Amino acid sequence: MNLTTFVSVFKQQMLSKNKINFILSLQKKKAREEAKLFVIEGDKLVKEFLLAKQPVEMLIAKPEFLNSLPLFHKQGIREVIPAGYDNLKKISSLKTPHNALAVVRMPEIKMDPDDITGGLTVALDFVQDPGNLGTIIRAAAWFGIRNIYCSENCVDVYNPKVIQASMGAILNVRVYYTDLKDLFRAALKNKVRIYGAMLDGESVYSHKLCKTGIIFLGNESKGISEELQPFITDRIMIPRISGTGTGIDSLNVSMAASVIFSEFTRARGRQG
Amino acid sequence: MNLTTFVSVFKQQMLSKNKINFILSLQKKKAREEAKLFVIEGDKLVKEFLLAKQPVEMLIAKPEFLNSLPLFHKQGIREVIPAGYDNLKKISSLKTPHNALAVVRMPEIKMDPDDITGGLTVALDFVQDPGNLGTIIRAAAWFGIRNIYCSENCVDVYNPKVIQASMGAILNVRVYYTDLKDLFRAALKNKVRIYGAMLDGESVYSHKLCKTGIIFLGNESKGISEELQPFITDRIMIPRISGTGTGIDSLNVSMAASVIFSEFTRARGRQG
Numbered sequence: 001m002n003l004t005t006f007v008s009v010f011k012q013q014m015l016s017k018n019k020i021n022f023i024l025s026l027q028k029k030k031a032r033e034e035a036k037l038f039v040i041e042g043d044k045l046v047k048e049f050l051l052a053k054q055p056v057e058m059l060i061a062k063p064e065f066l067n068s069l070p071l072f073h074k075q076g077i078r079e080v081i082p083a084g085y086d087n088l089k090k091i092s093s094l095k096t097p098h099n100a101l102a103v104v105r106m107p108e109i110k111m112d113p114d115d116i117t118g119g120l121t122v123a124l125d126f127v128q129d130p131g132n133l134g135t136i137i138r139a140a141a142w143f144g145i146r147n148i149y150c151s152e153n154c155v156d157v158y159n160p161k162v163i164q165a166s167m168g169a170i171l172n173v174r175v176y177y178t179d180l181k182d183l184f185r186a187a188l189k190n191k192v193r194i195y196g197a198m199l200d201g202e203s204v205y206s207h208k209l210c211k212t213g214i215i216f217l218g219n220e221s222k223g224i225s226e227e228l229q230p231f232i233t234d235r236i237m238i239p240r241i242s243g244t245g246t247g248i249d250s251l252n253v254s255m256a257a258s259v260i261f262s263e264f265t266r267a268r269g270r271q272g
Numbered sequence: 273m274n275l276t277t278f279v280s281v282f283k284q285q286m287l288s289k290n291k292i293n294f295i296l297s298l299q300k301k302k303a304r305e306e307a308k309l310f311v312i313e314g315d316k317l318v319k320e321f322l323l324a325k326q327p328v329e330m331l332i333a334k335p336e337f338l339n340s341l342p343l344f345h346k347q348g349i350r351e352v353i354p355a356g357y358d359n360l361k362k363i364s365s366l367k368t369p370h371n372a373l374a375v376v377r378m379p380e381i382k383m384d385p386d387d388i389t390g391g392l393t394v395a396l397d398f399v400q401d402p403g404n405l406g407t408i409i410r411a412a413a414w415f416g417i418r419n420i421y422c423s424e425n426c427v428d429v430y431n432p433k434v435i436q437a438s439m440g441a442i443l444n445v446r447v448y449y450t451d452l453k454d455l456f457r458a459a460l461k462n463k464v465r466i467y468g469a470m471l472d473g474e475s476v477y478s479h480k481l482c483k484t485g486i487i488f489l490g491n492e493s494k495g496i497s498e499e500l501q502p503f504i505t506d507r508i509m510i511p512r513i514s515g516t517g518t519g520i521d522s523l524n525v526s527m528a529a530s531v532i533f534s535e536f537t538r539a540r541g542r543q544g
Contacts, residue, residue: 239537255414
């Protein structure tokens, strides 16, 4: 597509009421799954997705934003729709919209059982808060963990709040939804250890942490569900220094994840 | 106050329009500072504040919640106002209100310069996101850090979103607002090290971490401001394992805080 056709496409597209409703419908998981599409918001995030050559179906943005994009970024986009603040506000899930919003095709992610034998993997049981899942994805990306397995009742990774919290890290981490029992059975068969974060576990500072293993974290208030606890081979915990006191009964699951990922990283460095 | 008078107080109080407006006004920092009051929301949080004998000026809650409180919890409260869902929704900062909301008097917190010489302290420069400050408070409480010094341009600790994110941890951590330069000068005079989280720092896994020191973290996107960098005695960082890639240019400041607090804790254990 050369510049002339691009500009003409530019003129033809507009944000119809149908499109507004369609984009808004993607805030719901069911609609996302039917359309195999999800929404990302924010200048930086949209640019990162374009840079990573993600399949962007629709880009709705202020003309200034569109003009700031290099042409080759725009070439893969099926529809480009310039919009002002008011229209962006109509389609945004945020109180104050950013300058750009995009509708992106979900990647097809195939599970590869070998993934669990080649390093660290994360398993999440019933993590419900979108901010927590997003933050865990971001921490995983930082610490070089590429695969996160979620129980089916975890919050959807394409929930707008998960995307916001994970930032571009979602581009570097694959998130699967599966029956964790199957995952754990495969792990145990391959002698992969399952490190469960449990309040009665051994200190993560002293427990032996292997280079390969599954870091397993549970629900924000209930922890790891009882039926999954028997799969744990190593119970680990982050020691609390504060003694007892009102209001500090647990670390947030995403903070716990960051600390545990960090400890595995440190241990790995020490080993090799 | 015996049960009879309590019940009669119960009947007299109601949620007037004036009170609704006053409670809503406390969502703004200026009004909070003038009134020296702030708002907490949530069954668990309100109970924790009552248990910790905090000066609750007003408790607005569903009758079921009020009935579930032990009498001695209610004795210190100046006004108890039963309310239904609709009234709670009117005064809540949340989309879906909890069963209880309380207006609490701010504690008078006096800075004690000796605080910085007796263990770990946190200093925050221009941390703007309320969720981040709340999470850092929660992590500090877990790791036994009692004092956080914020630059004047940090988000207000009594912002409703900070309180939500910190949970009851705010009861265990003192948050001061001050000119960080004064704090750092006092620290250096007392030979207290200042550990600044900087992307070009030395790995926190290998750098020597003392039992006493100030852990210093900067703004979410800009890091530590230039004028404060000269005070840093030790530049530390959390090594990134992921290599380079789109979308992982930094760890969230609250995740970084959790990991660094954890490393100091581990180092302290090793020393002793």
